[in-house]
Amino acid sequence: MILKINNKKFSALKGQTILEVARENGIKIPSLCYHPDLDVRAGCRICVVEVKGRDKLCTACSTAVTEGMEILTDSARVQKSRNLNVEMLFASHVEKCADCTLRFDCTLLELAREYNLKLARFADRKINRKTYKFANAVEIDGTQCIDCSNCISACDKQGIHFLKMEGNGCNQEIKPNKENNSACIYCGQCANACPVAAAQEQGEWKQVEAALKDNKKIVVAQFAPAVRVSLGEEFGMEYGVNCAKKINTALKILGFTHVFDVNFGADITTMTEAEELVERLNDKKAVFPMTTSCCPAWVAYAEYYHPELLPHLTTARSPHIHSAGAIKSYFATKNKIDSKKIIVVSIVPCTSKKYEAARPELKYEGRPLVDHVLTTRELAFIIKKNKIDFKNLVDSETEPIFNDGSGAAAIYGASGGVMESALRSALSMACKGSKNKLCSSRLEFKEVRGLKGFKEASVNLAGHKLKVGVVNGIGHFEHILPKLKKYHYIEVMACPGGCLGGGGQPMPTTDVIRKKRLEGMYKIDSGKDVRRAHENKSMVEYYDWVKKHKLEAKLLHTKFSAKKR
Amino acid sequence: MTKKNIIQKIDAAGLVGRGGAGYPTAQKWMAVKNALKYKQIASIVVNGAEGEPGVKKDGYLLAHKTEEIVNGVFLAYQFLGSAKTKKVYFFLKAEYYKAYSKKIKEVLKNKKYKLFASRVEFFSKPETPSYICGEETAIVNIIEGRRPAPRLKPPYPADSGMNYHPTLINNVETFYNVSLIDKGKYEGKRFYTLTGAVKHHGVFCLPADMSAEEVLRATNNYPGFDFFVMTGGEVCGELLRSDQLQAPVEGSGLLMVFDDKKTDHKKLLDYWFKFYETESCGACTACREGTYRLRELTSKSEYDKQMFNDLIHNLEESSLCSLGSSLPVTIKSYFENIN
Numbered sequence: 059m060i061l062k063i064n065n066k067k068f069s070a071l072k073g074q075t076i077l078e079v080a081r082e083n084g085i086k087i088p089s090l091c092y093h094p095d096l097d098v099r100a101g102c103r104i105c106v107v108e109v110k111g112r113d114k115l116c117t118a119c120s121t122a123v124t125e126g127m128e129i130l131t132d133s134a135r136v137q138k139s140r141n142l143n144v145e146m147l148f149a150s151h152v153e154k155c156a157d158c159t160l161r162f163d164c165t166l167l168e169l170a171r172e173y174n175l176k177l178a179r180f181a182d183r184k185i186n187r188k189t190y191k192f193a194n195a196v197e198i199d200g201t202q203c204i205d206c207s208n209c210i211s212a213c214d215k216q217g218i219h220f221l222k223m224e225g226n227g228c229n230q231e232i233k234p235n236k237e238n239n240s241a242c243i244y245c246g247q248c249a250n251a252c253p254v255a256a257a258q259e260q261g262e263w264k265q266v267e268a269a270l271k272d273n274k275k276i277v278v279a280q281f282a283p284a285v286r287v288s289l290g291e292e293f294g295m296e297y298g299v300n301c302a303k304k305i306n307t308a309l310k311i312l313g314f315t316h317v318f319d320v321n322f323g324a325d326i327t328t329m330t331e332a333e334e335l336v337e338r339l340n341d342k343k344a345v346f347p348m349t350t351s352c353c354p355a356w357v358a359y360a361e362y363y364h365p366e367l368l369p370h371l372t373t374a375r376s377p378h379i380h381s382a383g384a385i386k387s388y389f390a391t392k393n394k395i396d397s398k399k400i401i402v403v404s405i406v407p408c409t410s411k412k413y414e415a416a417r418p419e420l421k422y423e424g425r426p427l428v429d430h431v432l433t434t435r436e437l438a439f440i441i442k443k444n445k446i447d448f449k450n451l452v453d454s455e456t457e458p459i460f461n462d463g464s465g466a467a468a469i470y471g472a473s474g475g476v477m478e479s480a481l482r483s484a485l486s487m488a489c490k491g492s493k494n495k496l497c498s499s500r501l502e503f504k505e506v507r508g509l510k511g512f513k514e515a516s517v518n519l520a521g522h523k524l525k526v527g528v529v530n531g532i533g534h535f536e537h538i539l540p541k542l543k544k545y546h547y548i549e550v551m552a553c554p555g556g557c558l559g560g561g562g563q564p565m566p567t568t569d570v571i572r573k574k575r576l577e578g579m580y581k582i583d584s585g586k587d588v589r590r591a592h593e594n595k596s597m598v599e600y601y602d603w604v605k606k607h608k609l610e611a612k613l614l615h616t617k618f619s620a621k622k623r
Numbered sequence: 624m625t626k627k628n629i630i631q632k633i634d635a636a637g638l639v640g641r642g643g644a645g646y647p648t649a650q651k652w653m654a655v656k657n658a659l660k661y662k663q664i665a666s667i668v669v670n671g672a673e674g675e676p677g678v679k680k681d682g683y684l685l686a687h688k689t690e691e692i693v694n695g696v697f698l699a700y701q702f703l704g705s706a707k708t709k710k711v712y713f714f715l716k717a718e719y720y721k722a723y724s725k726k727i728k729e730v731l732k733n734k735k736y737k738l739f740a741s742r743v744e745f746f747s748k749p750e751t752p753s754y755i756c757g758e759e760t761a762i763v764n765i766i767e768g769r770r771p772a773p774r775l776k777p778p779y780p781a782d783s784g785m786n787y788h789p790t791l792i793n794n795v796e797t798f799y800n801v802s803l804i805d806k807g808k809y810e811g812k813r814f815y816t817l818t819g820a821v822k823h824h825g826v827f828c829l830p831a832d833m834s835a836e837e838v839l840r841a842t843n844n845y846p847g848f849d850f851f852v853m854t855g856g857e858v859c860g861e862l863l864r865s866d867q868l869q870a871p872v873e874g875s876g877l878l879m880v881f882d883d884k885k886t887d888h889k890k891l892l893d894y895w896f897k898f899y900e901t902e903s904c905g906a907c908t909a910c911r912e913g914t915y916r917l918r919e920l921t922s923k924s925e926y927d928k929q930m931f932n933d934l935i936h937n938l939e940e941s942s943l944c945s946l947g948s949s950l951p952v953t954i955k956s957y958f959e960n961i962n
Contacts, residue, residue, distance in 0.1 A: 100775055103908045103941045114948065115940045120775050139909075139941045142933055146912035179930075180916060205905060223770060226752050227903035228915035 061127040077118035090253040091206035092119040094568040149180035152201035159439040160255040195244035195413040202256035209248035209257040217533035241362040241623040245355035245552045246409030246561015262430045270313040279314040284407040284471030284557035287578035291564045292438035293448040298578030303453030321463025323381025324470040328591035330374035332483035347545040352376035354414035355552035365620030373615040378404040382427040383613040401429045407560035433562025465589030468582035473530035473556035474506035477549040488520035641796035643875045654781035658789035666785040668792040671715040674757030677857030680814035683826040685723040693730045695798030720747035752902045759792040772904040773944040819879035836868035849883035859949035862956040910947035
């Protein structure tokens with residue numbers, strides 16, 4: 059159909075909204091509560107537009123286009139309403155701009171600047187609202203909240219239903235739901251959906267800045283697989299571009315003494331996990347299915363909701379915990395550094411890694427293996443704050459002692475990636491020494507890739523018929539639960555898409571963007587010479603060192619315990 | 624025979640919904656019927672929420688015309704078909720729920736209602752917010768166990784209401800009228816609630832096209848003092864001077880009389896602003912923030928008139944539902960016609 063926006067003709071499809079058509083054609087309509095992955099609620103009233111023949115203004119996010127429609131997106135009438143709505147929202151949002159990680163991308167500030175709005179036209183009405191903190195991972199600051207409810211929708215989509223709106227009108231407030239026996243699993247999907255950083259990670263960038271200034275410390279950074287394919291978005295780079303080498307340069311400029319790649323740790327996880335899978339398969343009493351445990355939000359879910367499943371979780375530690383262990387033990391020993399002087403900062407796409415890093419099981423010499431965890435967003439913020447021109451940085455390599463991992467490690471950040479990595483190694487391990495010429499060491503498992511909620515495959519593992527399944531998004535787990543027994547190995551990622559869609563990733567994260575990040579990861583994998591974890595020689599060297607010194611319990615494995623909701 | 628031509632009868636009678644919006648009843652029924660060509664389950668909601676303060680007619684009808692109401696609902700049930708109409712909800716204001724559920728259940732004991740009665744469920748409207756809990760999509764939310772707030776329209780409940788199934792929602796008075804229409808007893812009347820500074824308070828059944836003045840005279844309530852009225856609702860309505868009473872009473876049929884000399888205008892405005900602030904469901908910025916700011920602003924003795932006008936105008940332009948856009952009607956008509 060044909061319609062007019064700001065007196066120019068455009069073609070559109072039936073069923074599209076005004077906002078979709080406008081954005082497709084590069085026409086800017088500001089919005090706050092609109093999120094492509096969530097149900098449209100049209101609450102913020104920022105995307106109001108004028109439609110010829112209609113009495114009231116229409117919200118572009120919720121109004122379907124019609125043939126011949128005439129739309130004005132920035133008329134005096136639109137500006138008048140939109141500006142007042144922004145001014146009123148500002149008055150329910152305490153400006154903590156100096157410390158806000160969204161400062162450089164804030165829609166409210168942008169609109170205020172563009173239309174010269176009076177931000178103090180109304181007195182702040184929520185100054186005394188509470189901040190709800192969920193462990194050390196996520197928080198919802200009531201003084202910043204603009205009542206859009208995106209956090210609630212995101213949490214509901216995860217099937218957790220931990221948040222609810224209490225009260226109504228100006229007295230309503232988003233609070234943890236105390237009536238439904240739910241527990242936050244720290245996935246941070248709420249934070250990723252919040253347009254004004256009221257729901258956000260509990261920032262650690264200040265502590266990291268302080269550590270970087272401390273001469274007595276050796277501050278080491280390590281970044282996770284999913285960060286390299288998303289950080290560029292924050293600087294106007296294309297979706298899915300691998301910017302690992304720029305990240306290394308940026309971290310060095312920021313003052314980190316050493317920079318390592320968590321992909322190396324992912325190979326350690328795969329090695330440990332594949333070994334455990336093969337061991338379980340050879341043990342008639344073993345518990346099946348084995349499940350992954352590298353997603354701390356999934357671990358939290360299992361501990362809070364399904365303690366009976368804890369024996370199913372692999373004891374292999376997660377990638378950044380593994381690589382932090384390698385840094386504080388192997389690297390420190392080889393370089394004769396006191397491990398207590400080392401501060402390890404993980405940069406991850408995740409908020410629940412903050413919670414994981416603080417787990418008492420994951421200490422080394424009495425201190426946490428990972429000292430601080432920054433999300434991708436926090437890193438982007440620090441880079442912007444330090445006025446580093448990220449897009450134009452020169453490339454540089456991470457330190458050679460721990461390389462940047464195999465192709466299998468590169469796909470860890472995609473749902474199905476951990477499963478595929480483990481299968482690549484487990485198959486090779488099981489076939490090793492087998493006289494059966496048909497024993498295949500298959501490389502790619504495309505059945506478990508992609509953004510579907512649940513994926514499954516049958517794999518022949520040296521005579522064992524292996525049924526594997528991948529849960530993509532914790533909201534799908536309960537549907538799978540009744541048929542769990544059918545499987546030998548299950549991967550669970552709490553965030554849709556896996557870590558690439560993590561709660562700490564750049565905003566927005568939508569299915570379209572998830573797909574591009576995902577393609578970026580598989581591209582890294584297919585471009586690698588070494589695509590199986592156990593073929594990563596530096597990793598095997600470290601692994602053997604750990605075994606030789608009998609440090610497996612201290613460095614490779616972890617445990618879980620039931621927790622009260 | 625009945626089953627076949629009830630819709631034609633309703634259409635011929637020109638019946639419109641008596642909840643306040645005045646939508647043609649036959650069209651609403653047909654919309655649900657049409658949606659059922661593709662869908663398998665339908666619900667009916669009998670709206671006796673009476674959320675607008677002051678209006679009493681739903682309560683009156685539930686007390687005195689129970690059999691007719693149930694019969695009207697049964698006609699809708701037959702029209703949509705017992706094979707598909709799996710649920711019938713009586714959604715009633717709390718006091719009506721307490722007082723009349725039993726009475727309705729008694730009527731439902733009639734043998735002809737056997738299967739129908741087994742599909743009836745009763746719901747009591749939450750006390751607050753009062754007004755919006757009578758809005759049809761908010762009712763659907765409440766029955767589904769969600770937050771009492773209106774949904775975006777479209778989709779309309781006729782297409783996608785209760786659990787995304789086609790849902791017919793009519794006011795109790797509408798169902799009452801359907802029953803009369805079926806029996807050939809409908810005379811084009813509606814129920815008026817007379818309140819305020821009138822001699823004879825209460826609910827009166829009079830022709831639907833009567834002007835406000837005629838209603839006042841017919842009920843022997845035309846004041847002998849200087850007065851102004853509010854029509855439609857006690858809060859969400861239009862204010863008219865005594866010389867502006869030629870138009871029919873619309874909305875939920877309320878007519879409230881104010882004694883000009885005895886009315887404390889400041890108190891009246893405060894009541895309205897407080898009502899809107901308390902009643903706002905919170906879903907949209909224009910209403911949640913706007914009604915808060917209006918109450919805050921008008922609580923001062925001197926206030927910024929420009930800001931006042933901007934806030935009112937913004938509710939008119941960009942509020943999500945009919946509650947937000949009714950505030951400007953009340954306030955603007957007050958300032959234009961009364962003060």
